[in-house]
Amino acid sequence: MILKTYRWSFIVTALGLVLAAWYGLSAHLGLFQAIFLVLILSVLEISLSFDNAVVNATILERMSDFWRKIFLSVGIIIAVFGMRLVFPIVLVSVTAGLGPVEVVRLALEGGDPETPGTYGYELNQAHPTIASFGGMFLLMLFLNFIFGEKEHHWIGPLERALEKVGKLEYVQVIVAGAVLLVVAETFATDHGRTVLAAGLAGVVTYLLVNGLGELFNVEDHVEHSEHPEGREHPEGAGATAAARPSGPSGAARATGKAAFFLFLYLEVLDASFSFDGVIGAFAITSDPVIIAIGLGVGAMYIRSMTVHLVEEGTLAQYPYLENGALWAIGALAVILLLSIEVHIPEVVTGLIGLAFIVASLISSIRYNRAHPEESHVETHPVRAG
Secondary structure, three states, X not given: OHHHHHXXXXXXXXXXXXXXXXXXXXXXXXXXXXXXXXXXXXXXXXXXHHHHHHHHHHHHOOEOHHHHXXXXXXXXXXXXXXXXXXXXXXXXXXXXXXXXXXXXXXXXXXXXXXXXXXXXXXXXXXXXXXXXXXXXXXXXXXXXXXXXXXOOOOOHHHHHHHXXXXXXXOHXXXXXXXXXHHHXXXXXXXXHHHHHHXXXXXXXXXXXXXHHHHHHHHHHHHHHHHOHXXXXXXXXXXXXXXXXXXXXXXXXXXOHHHHHHHHHHHHHHHHHHHHHHHHHHOOXXXXXHHHHHHHHHHHHHHHHHHHHHHHOOHHXXXXXXXXXXXXXXXXXXXXXXXXXXXXXXXHHHHHXXXXXXXXXXXXXXXXXXXXXXXXOOOOOOOOOO
């Protein structure tokens, strides 16, 4: 089971280390130093994004086998080459007003991130834009969860109270808008307009992808009603996920357009999670190739963990795990927004997310012991193949 689920992660790790060794020798970085940096960056990515795997699993279990395979194939290409290599170059190009060729030259030259004119420095200068977009996108995801109806209430009184507040129409947008205004006026004194625009783009992106997912989910339901023989029925953990309010609405075992927008949502979510990893990586090395390899290997393990959670029905077995992951996302959103003005070490970000996951896992185990009649419900998760 482990070998089947993680085989591609092991293969990518081996290829990544070989590539790092070759690059280390050819770029005069050093064989062992290049391998060591890749391993460190991989651990950094995994530690920062474990909660991402839990949230991804709540969405992935609604998708068909075909789209799960797309998530692991096309999705990883987008994650590694798109978000970890191409996106930072495009971002520096736009924010610094430099051509892509010039940015690539700066990237290959490396240099101290504290030195003006270097690739790392320019990327750090773009951090307010990155943090505002990613922070607001993740905040909308958290607010959509915390104000929505939940099957299980982890932090009981607080979650129930916020669920009642969620009956107010558009409360998520109201709260997000208020937070963005406060951040732009208080924490972003030197980048107010940029932060406001990027944060607004994050909110709009969430609403757009979420809305399209709901739209095509409705259409798919109509098609399935008219052609019941073509409908795919949810099984096991997937049946539970269908009612979850977090993320864009999508039928369990979604196919076609509904599954496509769930996939698109997953990629935007991964992008938001990857921002802090990409920025944090420059505290370890400024070499974009080593960063792409290291974070790419870590991203592959996060994807394998996501599939593992789905196949094992872990979300159904541990009822508060999703709650903990969403609270971790809320904390990450706040950290990203605060980081516009205050430097927050990446280890703090990773530990906070891990603390929420571990706490919710412990609470789930206690709940299962107190309710044994619920904890042994048989599930039939669908294998991703």
